Amino acid sequence: MRFAISNFPLLLIGLTCYSLATFAQTQDPLITSMRKADEARVAMGSVPPWMGVSQSGEPTGYTVELASLALKNMGAPALTPVLTAWEAMIPGLLARHFDLIGPGLVITEPRCRVVVFSAPMIAMHDALFVRSGNPSNLENLRQVTETPEIRLAVVTGSSQEAYVLKQGIAFERLVRVPDIEAGVAVVIGRRANAFVVGQFSISKPEQKGLEVVVDKSTPLSGIGAAFRKEDIRFRDAFDKQLDLLRTNGAWKNLIVKYEVPNWDMLTKLKRASHVVPSCE
CATH class of the missing domain: 3.40.190.10 (Periplasmic binding protein-like II)
Known part of the structure; x- marks a missing residue:
């Protein structure tokens, strides 16, 4: 039993490295573009303490830290925040003004017709x-x-x-x-x-x-990162990193740090389709 427990972190590290290596070998166009620019441009709004930009211009908040961990494990460069009005985020993403939308938009059926979402990072009514x-x-x-x-x-x-x-x-x-x-x-x-x-x-x-x-009669909402539909493979790899962060305790550490409610629910909502079945 002691042997199994002591080697569990090594197993998780191996899984993470394997996932990163496998993804890197595919030469995904989005991560290739990020590496060439030496930045990951992310549309963000101001919703402290969940998401925001410090006075020095650094991205901050619970969802930002979580997304940063996932992207780092995928081999992406550091985030560059692009403060954007909420209604301008999806048009801006489609116009390639940034690489992805930070986890701030609610996952909805109409939005899923034009973008793909990650697993929810916040769940609420x-x-x-x-x-x-x-x-x-x-x-x-x-x-x-x-x-x-x-x-x-x-x-x-x-x-x-x-x-x-x-x-x-x-x-x-x-x-x-x-x-x-x-x-x-x-x-x-x-x-x-x-x-x-x-x-x-x-x-x-x-x-x-x-x-x-x-108002608990309203539908349960999930908030996730959003990507262009052509970048669905990147989204899938991002979701796999979120799965690993659930398993290795890193996500739970952020939950405790930021006092985020509904952790038990978030452990079950592993894909966008778990809150909106019609979403990819």
């Missing part, structure tokens, strides 16, 4: 962020939809915007914002009664004067 005390007594998105006087903030181009429009909320009742920080500001400034976004998207909301109301 949508939630309403309201002022402390919940002055409008909101309980879920259905109530918001059915209450004409309620104004709802959404990030432009987000999965939440698409969802509430599909649920029938009037277009003119939406307050569109470019990012999460702006969504917080419009609620605190009383220009909207609530801001809908993923339940873990705002860190320590109580310190910002907000209260979170999780």
Whole structure:
């Protein structure tokens, strides 16, 4: 038994090296392009502590560290963050302004028609962020939809915007914002009664004067990295590295470091199709 345990890390190292060597030998076009440029250009938004860019220009956050580990094990160069508006990320990827989209977009069926996603790195339901005390007594998105006087903030181009429009909320009742920080500001400034976004998207909301109301009737959402469809082999190799990071404890260490919820769920969501079956 002692022999098996002592050699387990060596086995994992061997598997990682084998995976890297096998992938490198295929001369994948994307990693070849990254190595030639000596950088991996990654579209990123600002969602601290999950994703962001430091004042010195360094990419930071839980999903960034996790993606960096996977890419490093694949032999990719260091990440170069490209701060990008959420609604501009997929068009920018298809126009080759960057190599991939960092793990910040929700995996959805319409998005899967044009890009391929990695396994989820965050899993959550949508939630309403309201002022402390919940002055409008909101309980879920259905109530918001059915209450004409309620104004709802959404990030432009987000999965939440698409969802509430599909649920029938009037277009003119939406307050569109470019990012999460702006969504917080419009609620605190009383220009909207609530801001809908993923339940873990705002860190320590109580310190910002907000209260979170999780709507568990909304579909479970997964957030992953996104790649061009032509780079599906690269995505597959990336997912294999995530599998190894689950197994060797490195991913769990980041979960503990950043206090990420739902680890048990993330251990089961190993492909994009596990949250959206129609996705490749």
